[in-house]
Amino acid sequence: xxxxxxxxxxxxxxxxxxxxxxxxxxxxxxxxxxxxxxxxxxxxxxxxxxxxxxxxxxxxxxxxxxxxxxxxxxxxxxxxxxxxxxxxxxxxxxxxxxxxxxxxxxxxxxxxxxxxxxxxxxxxxxxxxxxxxxxxxxxxxxxxxxxxxxxxxxxxxxxx
Amino acid sequence: xxxxxxxxxxxxxxxxxxxxxxxxxxxxxxxxxxxxxxxxxxxxxxxxxxxxxxxxxxxxxxxxxxxxxxxxxxxxxxxxxxxxxxxxxxxxxxxxxxxxxxxxxxxxxxxxxxxxxxxxxxxxxxxxxxxxxxxxxxxxxxxxxxxxxxxxxxxxxxxxxxxxxxxxxxxxxxxxxxxxxxxxxxxxxxxxxxxxxxxxxxxxx
Numbered sequence: 001x002x003x004x005x006x007x008x009x010x011x012x013x014x015x016x017x018x019x020x021x022x023x024x025x026x027x028x029x030x031x032x033x034x035x036x037x038x039x040x041x042x043x044x045x046x047x048x049x050x051x052x053x054x055x056x057x058x059x060x061x062x063x064x065x066x067x068x069x070x071x072x073x074x075x076x077x078x079x080x081x082x083x084x085x086x087x088x089x090x091x092x093x094x095x096x097x098x099x100x101x102x103x104x105x106x107x108x109x110x111x112x113x114x115x116x117x118x119x120x121x122x123x124x125x126x127x128x129x130x131x132x133x134x135x136x137x138x139x140x141x142x143x144x145x146x147x148x149x150x151x152x153x154x155x156x157x158x159x160x
Numbered sequence: 161x162x163x164x165x166x167x168x169x170x171x172x173x174x175x176x177x178x179x180x181x182x183x184x185x186x187x188x189x190x191x192x193x194x195x196x197x198x199x200x201x202x203x204x205x206x207x208x209x210x211x212x213x214x215x216x217x218x219x220x221x222x223x224x225x226x227x228x229x230x231x232x233x234x235x236x237x238x239x240x241x242x243x244x245x246x247x248x249x250x251x252x253x254x255x256x257x258x259x260x261x262x263x264x265x266x267x268x269x270x271x272x273x274x275x276x277x278x279x280x281x282x283x284x285x286x287x288x289x290x291x292x293x294x295x296x297x298x299x300x301x302x303x304x305x306x307x308x309x310x311x312x313x314x315x316x317x318x319x320x321x322x323x324x325x326x327x328x329x330x331x332x333x334x335x336x337x338x339x340x341x342x343x344x345x346x347x348x349x350x351x352x353x354x355x356x357x358x359x360x361x362x363x364x365x
Contacts, residue, residue, distance in 0.1 A: 047224075047353075049223070049224045049355070050355060050356065051358075052356055079353045081224070081228075081321065081322050082322065082324075083322055083324075108325070109319060110316075110319060110321065110351075110352050110353060111316075111319060111350055111351045111352065114351045114352070114353070115351065121351070122294050122295065122351060123295060123316075123351045123352050123353045123354055124294050124295040124354060124355075124356050125295075125353065125354075125355070125356060126356075
């Protein structure tokens with residue numbers, strides 16, 4: 001009986017977590033951001049296989065948690081292979097108990113996706129986009145962030 | 161006057177350094193190198209006497225994107241080495257920061273994957289920086305000209321990392337085929353997701 005309960009719990013958590021990782025096209029991302037009005041989106045492009053990305057993820061998580069009452073939203077967009085969602089991304093999100101919204105990029109044309117995010121992006125990871133439609137703010141960085149840097153950026157953008 | 165000269169030299173030096181930071185652009189002449197291959201022999205571009213050009217692939221052992229492309233890189237070498245465009249692969253990563261990219265591990269990988277192309281180490285990232293490779297894999301197709309080895313293509317191998325599309329744009333293949341026909345590649349620059357370079361950590365850190 002105990003075993004069944006454990007299995008059931010595992011199944012429930014698996015299904016629940018699975019639902020957290022959705023595919024996202026560039027078009028869907030643009031629509032999401034446009035609908036956000038006064039929201040500042042902090043969009044981090046990462047991958048489970050990218051060491052520096054994994055290192056900075058907790059800072060994005062902290063930023064999301066500490067600003068939950070403000071119009072600030074962290075979106076974590078994984079550039080992992082789509083075939084690795086079940087095998088790599090879902091278990092990673094579960095293991096690290098990631099609370100921010102996680103997506104896997106769905107791009108039939110990767111170059112169009114990269115250029116669509118920002119022309120300055122070479123394709124290297126990690127990369128982060130700060131975007132606020134109402135304030136017409138769009139800042140792109142192909143680099144790693146510390147928590148202090150993230151907090152400073154958000155403070156500056158919110159006050160603009 | 162002396163101060164002005166020094167200032168000018170400093171500024172010029174700064175500009176040169178800046179330009180180097182960005183790496184090569186299309187049409188630039190690429191530097192030759194002398195780097196250790198997995199067979200312990202030193203390899204330079206000039207060693208390939210019959211080459212009409214080169215497919216220089218900055219890559220590594222550890223990056224999933226690079227690994228997904230290993231067979232395709234071998235395929236390019238098989239397809240083009242005899243026609244005068246051999247693949248020369250260079251490992252970009254510091255072996256201390258990324259132990260999976262040590263020389264031993266490179267030898268191991270080359271053996272197990274039966275690479276027939278040269279797979280070179282690049283201690284201190286000298287050529288990775290000079291060429292301006294900023295991720296793996298990152299390809300530079302060079303064309304041998306009277307002036308030197310001219311950069312004719314920079315970017316990805318193709319536009320289908322996971323090989324999921326029946327129709328893919330084989331960027332490198334197309335570029336080399338055009339060069340062999342005496343044409344300029346229609347697509348000279350492309351972008352793709354890759355792994356960041358595992359740079360050597362500064363001393364004391």
